[in-house]
Amino acid sequence: MSGSLYKYNSLSIDAHAETFEHADNEEQLLNSLEDASRLQQSVFLLGGGTNVVFPDKVLSRVIRLCNRGIYLLGSSGDEIHIRANAGENWHQFVLWTIQNKCYGLENLALIPGSVGAAPVQNIGAFGVEVSSFISKVNCIRVASGESITLDEKECRFGYRDSIFKRDEVDSLVIISVDFVLSRIADPVITYPLLIDWINKTESSKTPEDVLDAVVQLRSLRLPDPIQTPNVGSFFKNPIINQSQAAYLQLKFSDLPAHPINENDVKLSAGWLIEHCGWKGYREGSVAVFENHALVLINIGGATGENVLNLAGKIQSSVLDEFGVELEIEPRIVRK
Ligand SMILES: Cc1cc2nc3c(=O)[nH]c(=O)nc-3n(C[C@H](O)[C@H](O)[C@H](O)COP(=O)(O)OP(=O)(O)OC[C@H]3O[C@@H](n4cnc5c(N)ncnc54)[C@H](O)[C@@H]3O)c2cc1C
Numbered sequence: 001m002s003g004s005l006y007k008y009n010s011l012s013i014d015a016h017a018e019t020f021e022h023a024d025n026e027e028q029l030l031n032s033l034e035d036a037s038r039l040q041q042s043v044f045l046l047g048g049g050t051n052v053v054f055p056d057k058v059l060s061r062v063i064r065l066c067n068r069g070i071y072l073l074g075s076s077g078d079e080i081h082i083r084a085n086a087g088e089n090w091h092q093f094v095l096w097t098i099q100n101k102c103y104g105l106e107n108l109a110l111i112p113g114s115v116g117a118a119p120v121q122n123i124g125a126f127g128v129e130v131s132s133f134i135s136k137v138n139c140i141r142v143a144s145g146e147s148i149t150l151d152e153k154e155c156r157f158g159y160r161d162s163i164f165k166r167d168e169v170d171s172l173v174i175i176s177v178d179f180v181l182s183r184i185a186d187p188v189i190t191y192p193l194l195i196d197w198i199n200k201t202e203s204s205k206t207p208e209d210v211l212d213a214v215v216q217l218r219s220l221r222l223p224d225p226i227q228t229p230n231v232g233s234f235f236k237n238p239i240i241n242q243s244q245a246a247y248l249q250l251k252f253s254d255l256p257a258h259p260i261n262e263n264d265v266k267l268s269a270g271w272l273i274e275h276c277g278w279k280g281y282r283e284g285s286v287a288v289f290e291n292h293a294l295v296l297i298n299i300g301g302a303t304g305e306n307v308l309n310l311a312g313k314i315q316s317s318v319l320d321e322f323g324v325e326l327e328i329e330p331r332i333v334r335k
Contacts, residue, residue, distance in 0.1 A: 008049045008064060010112060012229035013304050015054035017044075017062040024066050024087075026175060030145050033173075036061045043142050044333060045173050047086070047114030051121065051231050051330045053304045058333060065116055067175065070096055078183045081135070085176045086116025090123075098211055102181035104133045106211040107188055110218045112225065112232070116174040120164040121329070122157045126214055127191040131157035136178040137164075142171050159266075160236050160329055193217060223289055229298040230289065234311060235269040235326040248322060269318075269326055270294040276317045286310045308332065 003020030006012060019041065023029040036043050044060040046052070066087040073081035080102045084093050090113050094105045107128035117123075122131045134157075137150045156163045164172060187210040189195055194210070197217055203209035223230050240248075245257045245265040252275070257265045273279070273293040280290040285302035288310075289295035296307055315326045 010050040010225035013054045017058040019061040022064045047117035050112040055304045080181045082179045084115045088115040103207045104181045106207040109211045109214045121160045126194050133179045135180045138176045139172040231330040233294045234296045236329045237269045272318045
């Protein structure tokens with residue numbers, strides 16, 4: 001069946017798919033993949049739609065995976081092994097882990113979207129990336145329906161990156177993710193904003209406190225997509241080498257730059273964009289969010305093309321001013 005994707009993407013693009021289906025379980029997914037193969041349709045896997053930019057018309061068969069379920073696989077020492085199906089809501093899963101005293105994911109609370117998409121861009125926030133807690137990703141190959149399991153190494157996780165964004169884009173459906181969590185509460189409080197908040201509120205630094213702090217900080221800083229359609233950060237923080245960073249810091253003494261290893265430095269994309277004067281800028285139905293220059297918002301009626309036009313202008317101006325290329329973070333769907 002064809003269908004509107006308007007309610008299924010957090011940027012509220014009024015896109016239309018030639019074929020749009022929900023798969024509640026593996027059997028429905030396999031049937032849908034078989035139909036796609038018979039009709040020679042390409043397949044696009046949709047989770048919560050919080051990290052995609054759609055064109056007006058999507059020619060692929062869009063399958064929204066809604067399989068639910070969280071399972072305790074076993075434990076060894078302080079480690080607990082948990083499987084979550086792809087269609088689970090990410091934040092609800094994080095709450096479930098903390099309520100059940102399985103620790104590790106507290107910094108990743110309130111990231112919108114599904115469990116199945118979490119490995120795709122190796123979601124991260126407040127100094128933690130999900131890849132640190134993933135042991136296996138269980139998939140089905142789109143072309144053959146064959147089951148395949150990738151271990152953490154095979155996923156080739158990087159900063160907002162994985163094999164699912166590169167070599168295996170649109171060719172593997174993630175049906176569930178296996179996590180290794182801990183019975184020991186050892187929250188990561190290294191991110192400056194989180195440190196300040198925890199100190200200010202004099203909380204006891206338990207995982208539950210960290211989760212509360214993350215939820216409050218995120219609610220204050222990021223627009224709620226229901227009121228203000230967006231896909232979170234529109235650009236990745238650029239990584240450049242030390243010498244380029246040193247050169248830029250001579251010109252821009254307040255440029256934030258965080259060393260990530262011996263050679264490379266991560267810049268703040270938000271700072272670069274703000275410095276170029278884009279914060280709060282509006283062009284037709286798209287704008288740069290006034291409280292956070294990294295977030296593009298749909299003011300009402302924007303198309304994917306409108307959003308990408310503004311994104312392109314921002315990329316050009318940052319390149320002109322700093323010689324730094326900004327890479328787009330969400331998935332741009334072309335067809
Ligand atoms: C307000 C806001 C804040 C955000 N903050 C953060 C943040 O702090 N950190 C962060 O990392 N991200 C953040 N994001 C981005 C987004 O939440 C994550 O990327 C999330 O994992 C996307 O999940 P989703 O289910 O909505 O994926 P979708 O948007 O539906 O899909 C994203 C990509 O994953 C693929 N995909 C989805 N499900 C599957 C599957 N089962 N198998 C194979 N491929 C699949 C899709 O094909 C697509 O390429 C934010 C977004 C918003 C709107």
